Amino acid sequence: MLRLLRFALALFRRRADPAERQGPQQQGLPQGEPQLKTVQGVVTSFCGDYGVIDESIYFSCDVVTGNEPLKVGQRVTAVVEEDKTLYGLRAIKVDIVPYDAGPLDAGTKLLVGCVTSISEDTVYISDDIYFSLDIISEDFVPYEGDWLDVQYSSEPGISNIKAISAKPTRWACAEEVCITSIRGRNGVIDNNIFFTLDSVKLPHGYQPQLFDTVSVVMVESTHFCYVWRAVSIIPAQKSSPGSQDDGGLGWPERKCHSQSI
Template sequence: MLRLLRQAMNFFRRRMDPTQEQQPQQMELLKANSHLKIIRGVVTSFYGDYGLINGSIYFSCDVREGNRPVKIGQRVTAIVEGDTISLGFKAFKVNRLYDTVDDSGPLELETRVLTACVMSVSTDAVYISKKTYFSLDIVSEGFMPYKGDWLAVEYSLLPGTSDVMAQSVKPMDCRRVEEVCVTSLHGRSGVVDNNIFFTLDSLNLPDGYSPQIDDLVNVVMVESIQFCYVWRAISMSPV
């Protein structure tokens, strides 16, 4: 009788946690392929039909196990292998850990705001330190960060981890001034109203217009550290 009861309990325990049913298969797969490994992590972002685990492990949305989709902030296990093209890791099986996230609705993460100064900008990322960066995809529309700009970065801490997920980026302070004068030009850089720096390398201008000294212009500017100036013009148009 006790043996039958124990067998019944084991049966229902397996039904409650689908990932346990897959573990023997995963272990056999790992034994046959020594270059594979199982990792545990958190889904940190989605980009269309693919996502990232722990901010760096790529997975396609069609490799997840089961019918329910994973969500940002959800803990998962994944079988990963090295990607010779990106020199990173790629997951080809992703399983949800069912006991970590409430499936009743979308995951709500507490949002915080960080102020930071841009250290450098690459073709697809903005760096606020040597190791901290975020994608240009989350920068507010119409704004291209430039070295020295002060930013307001909205971010969340992923549950149960110290991982940070940046959600949006915008200038810390953005203002519009009208009918001010271009007071100096130095090659591709210049100054408006004696206190607003601009560079033609990062300035929105109307087609066919090039700033000249004494031009009367309207300017949109952001707070930025540029030599002895604390504002940088991001767009300019003649009056």
Template sequence: MSEETSQEHHIDNSKFKSIQGVVTSLCNDYGWINETIFFNTDVISDNVLLNIGTNVLALVEKKPRNHIFKAIKVKAMNNLPEGSEPSKLGRRFCIKCVTSVTEDNIYISKDMFFPLCMFSGGFRPFNGDLLLVEYSMNPGTSNMNIHSASPLNSQNMEEVCVTSIDGRNGMVESTIFFTLDSLHIPSGYIPGLYDIVDVVAVDTMQPHCSWRAVSMTPLEMVN
């Protein structure tokens, strides 16, 4: 498959911007980055406690009505993958959303993609997933060289319930999306309604939910 696979849920990365900044103020449930970017504390990845002065990466959306910049995801820079060196050879980090997936490539815009083989294990990106991308710029151009990519955040969730099934898609606990098109499951197992399962979920931008299950194991196979 040489062309991008079309998806019902279309993501336009041009509406978002990945910004590196510093937390400049904090209240109980919200804060500001660089004094100009608003965020709610429930969008912080990895459940990390931020402080004023913490360096962060933020995925920012500009609200068209009032032109306020609001972060829809915030990740502490000191919580990047172990061994990461953002300054090494001019490499930097950004947050990108998967716009489409083909048999071989992962697209983060209409023209920018990288090979699926960059990922290992049971994780297969899906349209809407948020990725932490390590990149460098070609000198004198606006072209990015992508060196690595990984889920922005992942979380283990134990003994949760499959609450709906719709064809090859479904929901866990009514808040975690999954699709059999991109789900690692034990051989011979097909998720069923009200199954009690353990899942690993990643940050995503699906309609009405911000988590996607990337692996699922029924409880009877865990014990």
């Protein structure tokens, strides 16, 4: 919230400063195009007319294209530039990622969707879009709120789709982070990674405790104000330095670096 207020104040000052409205030559600065890059991320904070993407890229509502209102957890594509006033990144254009991301190859498409419910062996993206757990990446068990990339095919004249495979849209890992909250069977790590004992991989005999230092594997998932869900938690003293279990996601073992998500 404080970062959003800082962004709004800095933007107001810039618009109010006549020097900011002068051209490059008037300010004695060299001419040249700003360095822009396009990124894809998730809206992690939203307040009034301002928001934040991936906790690091600020934007205002007037740069959002289309008529669909943005909300926390929404996937977006943003054109980003460095903002010297904010000492950070600012989006000059924000596009909402469509529910259907379009064709991959002939007859195959990619759908980006959020799990709304799971019933027995069936995963529901919506009332009309569902598929069997059998097509999920090996050993990964999705949970309500998880974002998945679903590869599917459809035949002309048939409304139902045939899901071919599904996997987490994004995953990440972090080492030596602290469990900051536990309530019942749910908890939070590092103040921003949600976990539930109903769906997390733990070493045999380990029970997460408040203030434990742990290493985690997480997937993109929407739970209240959190956009990550831990799928694997290992006490720091039991994890080998620099590596991490993949939490059953089916990927080869890889190096992980301590990070703040």
